[in-house]
Amino acid sequence: MAEPLKVVVTGAAGQIAYSLLYSVAKGDVFGYDQSLELNLLDITPMMEVLNGVVMELQDCAIPLVKKITATDDPNVAFKDVNAAFMVGAMPRKDGMERKDLLKANVKIFKAQGQAMDKVAKKTVRVVVVGNPANTNACILSRYAPSIPKENFTCLTRLDQNRAQAQIAARLGVTTDKVTNVIIWGNHSSTQFPDVAHAKVELNGQVVPVPEAVKDDNYLKNDFIKTVQQRGAAVIKARKLSSAMSAAKAACDHMHDWFVGTKGSNWVSMGVISDGSYGIKEGLMYSYPVQIKDKKWSIVQGLSINEFAREKLDATAAELDEELEAAVAECTD
Numbered sequence: 001m002a003e004p005l006k007v008v009v010t011g012a013a014g015q016i017a018y019s020l021l022y023s024v025a026k027g028d029v030f031g032y033d034q035s036l037e038l039n040l041l042d043i044t045p046m047m048e049v050l051n052g053v054v055m056e057l058q059d060c061a062i063p064l065v066k067k068i069t070a071t072d073d074p075n076v077a078f079k080d081v082n083a084a085f086m087v088g089a090m091p092r093k094d095g096m097e098r099k100d101l102l103k104a105n106v107k108i109f110k111a112q113g114q115a116m117d118k119v120a121k122k123t124v125r126v127v128v129v130g131n132p133a134n135t136n137a138c139i140l141s142r143y144a145p146s147i148p149k150e151n152f153t154c155l156t157r158l159d160q161n162r163a164q165a166q167i168a169a170r171l172g173v174t175t176d177k178v179t180n181v182i183i184w185g186n187h188s189s190t191q192f193p194d195v196a197h198a199k200v201e202l203n204g205q206v207v208p209v210p211e212a213v214k215d216d217n218y219l220k221n222d223f224i225k226t227v228q229q230r231g232a233a234v235i236k237a238r239k240l241s242s243a244m245s246a247a248k249a250a251c252d253h254m255h256d257w258f259v260g261t262k263g264s265n266w267v268s269m270g271v272i273s274d275g276s277y278g279i280k281e282g283l284m285y286s287y288p289v290q291i292k293d294k295k296w297s298i299v300q301g302l303s304i305n306e307f308a309r310e311k312l313d314a315t316a317a318e319l320d321e322e323l324e325a326a327v328a329e330c331t332d
């Protein structure tokens with residue numbers, strides 16, 4: 001068996017981590033023959049709860065798990081880690097936008113970036129889940145300048161999965177038949193779920209999604225709104241934000257980063273913009289990416305019509321504003 005991989009999960013006593021830790025531990029992300037050392041980080045008042053999570057993980061009796069370290073010290077949690085799930089942050093409540101969390105959460109990512117910079121492996125691969133995820137990821141990266149910017153990403157896979165599930169249900173197929181849906185921009189209500197380049201396998205034939213759906217009005221309106229507002233709809237119903245689906249999406253994200261994308265398929269990830277598709281450099285923007293040898297690259301050359309252009313720019317403008325507010329918040 002390969003050397004154990006060191007994986008940190010922050011917010012480990014919280015609700016997303018409760019699903020995430022089980023999936024990671026049993027091999028869904030890094031492989032069923034990859035042993036693991038799990039570092040669990042939460043804040044001091046949550047240490048008793050975290051201890052309960054550790055007991056449960058032990059009681060799962062999963063042979064892949066070689067060691068579990070529960071701590072409230074980021075310098076211990078991030079020490080020599082290969083992969084980081086950055087979940088620890090306050091969730092929003094009904095009626096809030098995710099950017100309303102900025103004040104409460106961004107400083108967590110500043111402090112954790114500083115710790116990561118000191119003690120994590122320079123090859124660590126990081127996915128930020130805690131909201132506002134894109135901007136938190138940007139701040140995390142800025143405070144960990146010794147780690148390449150490409151190693152920091154944020155989660156928009158939940159939005160992709162939601163979009164894929166909506167289209168699959170509409171067409172009466174399973175979700176695996178729908179590929180190449182794109183989430184552009186911010187993990188917020190300005191995100192642009194785009195199926196212009198998506199494909200679906202219908203009765204053994206692969207066809208463009210717009211051709212299969214045959215309802216432009218739905219794709220331009222209700223579909224987009226449903227995906228943009230799905231997080232809020234779950235909060236309204238559950239009185240808690242999405243957790244099981246968020247954990248599954250975080251696993252999908254990290255799995256594809258480590259294992260790679262298949263053939264001409266792509267997935268959506270928030271990554272640092274290099275100016276592709278006219279988006280300002282340095283924003284953490286969700287793009288379609290393909291992954292090989294644990295390196296992502298933005299899919300180039302997709303046609304962007306006027307409708308899409310407007311949406312790509314609107315979500316970029318929001319990210320720009322968020323980042324400015326976050327930087328101001330971090331300047332003591």
Ligand SMILES: NC(=O)C1=CN([C@@H]2O[C@H](COP(=O)(O)OP(=O)(O)OC[C@H]3O[C@@H](n4cnc5c(N)ncnc54)[C@H](O)[C@@H]3O)[C@@H](O)[C@H]2O)C=CC1
Nearest residue numbers: 011013014015016042088089090091129130131155158246
């Ligand atoms: N990007 C995405 O697709 C999604 C993001 N989220 C976000 O994920 C975050 C976590 O959500 P839940 O697990 O439901 O929240 P939760 O409140 O159940 O758990 C969060 C945990 O983070 C811990 N925490 C707070 N500050 C910390 C720090 N400085 N270091 C380490 N741990 C810390 C808390 O003590 C708590 O145990 C929220 O910000 C939520 O909005 C949720 C769903 C989807």
Ligand SMILES: O=C([O-])CC(=O)C(=O)O
Nearest residue numbers: 092131158231232241242
């Ligand atoms: O909506 C929220 O606040 C939690 C989240 O990010 C999501 O479910 O997409």
